[in-house]
Amino acid sequence: MNTRYEVIIIGAGPAGLIAGLECARAGLKVLLLEKDATIGLPLNCAEGVPRRSFENVITPRPEWIKSIIERGRLVAPCGHHFDLDYTRAGYVLDRPRMERDLAVEYTTLGGELACRCRAEELHIKNKRFKSLSIVDAAGKKRTIEADIFIAADGVEGTIARKAGLDNRLNLKETESLLQYRLKNISVEPDLIEFHLGSDIAPRSYAWVFPHGETEANVGLGVPSDINSGRDAVYYLDRFVARRFGKAERGHTSCGTCPRYRGRNILARLNLLVVGDSARVLDSLTGAGIVNAMLSGQLAARAALKYVKREIATLKELHQHYPGRFLELKHYELSMFLKIKKLLVKLSDPELDDMVLALDEHFIEKKVDTFNPIAIIMGIIKKKPRLLKMARHLF
């Protein structure tokens, strides 16, 4: 490890790996720091991605894909379900495999990867972040300098927080997620399921994502502040028993889905914050992989221009990142957040209404693209009782 780089990236999840690849491809002197020993592990994820936006960031290798999703099912609290066909809608990935492959490609292109190296804190000098203190694999404290820093340190988000960006999570708005990999079960390999209802996953939902032919990622969220003993373990054990009976349990995942917070926590000076650390997840479904990759990619492109002095001021830097990212994603992420805030308020009968209205709205039960606004307007027409949706959204 040297004492100076052009770019330092903290965290080798999807966000940091894509940022690293982009920098290495451009020939920058780049260091990617990862506190854990193994890229891709521990895995705390359901591994589902929408195909189009994923492929806009990267061309997947066949080995990364465990299932190709072509159908979605929404199950109402009353048990009524509604299916929608959507050809090649998405993938369920082998995420550890993908991350390992990305790391190999990154180092092959000349990027430097340091595992078991923990970033501690950024230090400021002359109105720029100048250096980063780290603890290396041997447990030794060091300071390394760079022109620009990218924080991709995931949900913990410690680096941004210590640099003055308040990405703390309020327990009242936080969900606790729990998931089991179920084995030796029979699943339809192209179907993802979402189950709604206060009895299944209060104020959230349960998911079934097929992982190949005989396994699935089955999980749910519950509000973190429920204090009744009915926690994520209680609800998930019950859901699994009802949906699959006795099932063999593999790997357990857990975590949270931080809500989208807008522009304020995405950059400060020459620190760009990406992925879960920037809270750029879809607050409705908890999907964060593609946004992590896209924000990492765009931040790296901005960093490249900054290092090559194609842009001189911090203002210009921030126009590139987070500016470009927000141009593409702010509206969508804000809309998903609004829908989420609304869904948590719907009672079981209202959720039933919603699923029935969706069923009526999609007459052909087939789509090739989604427009959430058109869908919401459509279902309100069918069920005027859901009018409060429109009032809250626009």
Place this chain on the structure above:
Amino acid sequence: MFKIDPEKCLHCGGCVPVCPTDALELFEAGLTCDEERCVYCGDCVLFCPVKALELELEYQV
């Protein structure tokens, strides 16, 4: 007393930003709590999806 069960903890990191005083840190070797900072609010205990955390309040009479 703040107790962390390393057998249960899945290193998800979710409790770290929930802590109002930044008392928690997740290392490769596991989670730590800086009890100098901890105000025993219990938020992380409520959050943890796998019940790896526990607070034992000791009262002195």
